[in-house]
Amino acid sequence: MSQPPKILVFAGSLRKDSSNKKLASIAANAARKAGAEVTYIDLKDYPLPIYDGDIEESEGLPPNALRLKELMIQSDGFILASPEYNGSISGVLKNMIDWTSRKAHPEEIYLSCFIDKMALLLSASPSPLGGLRGLVHLRSILENIYTFVLPKQKTISDSWNAFDDKGNFIRSKDQKDVEDLAETLVKTIQKILAKDP
Amino acid sequence: MSQPPKILVFAGSLRKDSSNKKLASIAANAARKAGAEVTYIDLKDYPLPIYDGDIEESEGLPPNALRLKELMIQSDGFILASPEYNGSISGVLKNMIDWTSRKAHPEEIYLSCFIDKMALLLSASPSPLGGLRGLVHLRSILENIYTFVLPKQKTISDSWNAFDDKGNFIRSKDQKDVEDLAETLVKTIQKILAKDP
Amino acid sequence: MSQPPKILVFAGSLRKDSSNKKLASIAANAARKAGAEVTYIDLKDYPLPIYDGDIEESEGLPPNALRLKELMIQSDGFILASPEYNGSISGVLKNMIDWTSRKAHPEEIYLSCFIDKMALLLSASPSPLGGLRGLVHLRSILENIYTFVLPKQKTISDSWNAFDDKGNFIRSKDQKDVEDLAETLVKTIQKILAKDP
Amino acid sequence: MSQPPKILVFAGSLRKDSSNKKLASIAANAARKAGAEVTYIDLKDYPLPIYDGDIEESEGLPPNALRLKELMIQSDGFILASPEYNGSISGVLKNMIDWTSRKAHPEEIYLSCFIDKMALLLSASPSPLGGLRGLVHLRSILENIYTFVLPKQKTISDSWNAFDDKGNFIRSKDQKDVEDLAETLVKTIQKILAKDP
Numbered sequence A, B, C, D: 001m002s003q004p005p006k007i008l009v010f011a012g013s014l015r016k017d018s019s020n021k022k023l024a025s026i027a028a029n030a031a032r033k034a035g036a037e038v039t040y041i042d043l044k045d046y047p048l049p050i051y052d053g054d055i056e057e058s059e060g061l062p063p064n065a066l067r068l069k070e071l072m073i074q075s076d077g078f079i080l081a082s083p084e085y086n087g088s089i090s091g092v093l094k095n096m097i098d099w100t101s102r103k104a105h106p107e108e109i110y111l112s113c114f115i116d117k118m119a120l121l122l123s124a125s126p127s128p129l130g131g132l133r134g135l136v137h138l139r140s141i142l143e144n145i146y147t148f149v150l151p152k153q154k155t156i157s158d159s160w161n162a163f164d165d166k167g168n169f170i171r172s173k174d175q176k177d178v179e180d181l182a183e184t185l186v187k188t189i190q191k192i193l194a195k196d197p
Helices: A019-033 A053-059 A063-073 A091-100 A132-144 A172-193 B019-033 B053-059 B063-074 B091-100 B132-144 B172-193 C019-033 C053-059 C063-073 C091-100 C132-144 C172-193 D019-033 D053-059 D063-074 D091-100 D132-144 D172-193
Strands: A006-011 A037-040 A077-081 A118-124 A154-156 B006-011 B037-041 B077-081 B118-124 B154-156 C006-011 C037-040 C077-081 C118-124 C154-156 D006-011 D037-040 D077-081 D118-124 D154-156
Touching (some): A006 A172, A019 A077, A118 A132, B006 B172, B118 B132, B132 C132, C091 C132, C172 D172, D006 D019, D019 D172, D091 D132
Parallel strands (some): A006 A037, A006 A077, A077 A118, B077 B118, C006 C037, C006 C077, D006 D037, D077 D118, D118 D154
């Protein structure tokens, strides 16, 4: 009997009332329902300075970068709900990737918290495109650092009218799509984790 | 005991002496060595008109499009060796994707020859970038039509000096990298094909 | 008094009833109204084989490739109405770019029919994204070959309901947007063409 | 007689000894030589918090975001020397764009510090690609917010061996390429700024 896959879920925005946090939260529940062991975090609880090679050289990685790296290493996969800012991902998400991509110590395998992890990408945006352009960049960034990204993704357009005041989806199709994708992620990780055939 | 994965291998160029055909051929052998059942084809043997919706409406899909679709549907994965023309993929590869993405008959599941297939991308180019920009587009095209693309890929730069006159790699690192990637593809497909856990 | 800018306009599709041909045609009229000398062509009148380095070596460029190159060289700018096929540009447009990017004779300056031309990108698509993903690729292809691309572009979503049966826009905003962009293109070319300050 | 174009130059990295700062500095001198009025800044002198919609709502834009916006609005064009972090632009550059893209006050025209500015993109990187993948993202980000980006750009590969200890280029071709591009930028802005023909 196999272990449940471990999935780390977070949004790429800091704002308390962020649609992407609502989306991440729904996806976290969907992944749990599909059998995963889910850790949901809020990047606001892991503040980081903006990456600066001089800080890294003099002080090493900030404690929150180490914590995030550890959470990622312990995970088999990620669900990211990424806002689109100016046609790309948010600065906070890029900065988090930049710090966690650095080695905690010289012997660490480079990019060990990204390699062979399996990621599902989601996005909510007030625009009709639903954050699609941000996901194009996020997908290419993650694949460049050897994360496996599910081809299917979900963008929530018109996000101001997509959630009710409890943070649930108004459109049942959105709920079903996110549940289906979360289940696909969980099943795919289970297969990949299975011992070599 | 599981079936060997079926892998379709081809280059995105027509020229007889194409570096990408050499690369595809080496990768085909590597996939065989890793345990796959490999079908290597040359797109020159499957000539297609340029996609035109009027042709499709009046005559349906051309016989070679149907043959290619059938080969793809029978496969679990693809290895593509894609040249870079003008910062993107070749017209012949794009046109082949455009035709095979169309339904052979109304009941066919849309994109059935792409969905959930697992692809490895390779590229050879005379430029120092090795065709990287073409693979950026190819990756995004395939993922848009729900093919799983391995995050790791291999670009062969300075391709005019990369192969000997028998079509083998001159640099042993190139050979090892392609063999490792082919093995990763084969193993990943084997896991994905394994029955649901 | 300066010469009117010369603008070549065409769609990236072959189908007779293509929305992108309607869009190109509207844009051609808008560019004329803004003071340009406009040449509108239909790629169906310039059939080309799929690019093959062996054909190029044995026969040189096909006559239609030479005609297209000449039209492009005579132009100061382009308006392209590009459909989206599988998240990228059409095979016919990519193939046309691949042929015209090749030298007609050894002394020709490489990419002379693209360098420093100024392009406006348009797209019509039945999808809610209006062909946006195709324009992302087209923009990067053209800039890689040194064409200047206007940052602003226009995508027509829900294209089946965007044109009346005479091929005019139903939504007046679409008409205004295309006219404004065509005027921006014409004015920008006029400035660029002005003698060095 | 026309005014000299005003060009703002900066690197997308914070590290004191950054190759991209050296590159930005060389480009600043080249733009001055070509007749521009150049302002060179170091983003380390304009520290910003990571963008957070809650901060913006409660406190408005940070003073350094306002200063940067003002510098950008006063400029006709930008030269950006952008490092590549994880296949995209740096968090510091993305964060700076995210803050400056926000309105300083409700009446401000949205994106006024980006619209119709003309940008030249440069990149230095230790990798053989020279930061190319970062520039792909930067180009698409800037064009999405209506900045004009010169099609030609320059990537400095193997950056650790590209500069001498005074911060000058070792390879004279690099120097010439940057000078030519800076001159192209200056001349293009002069034409665009010229009064309507």
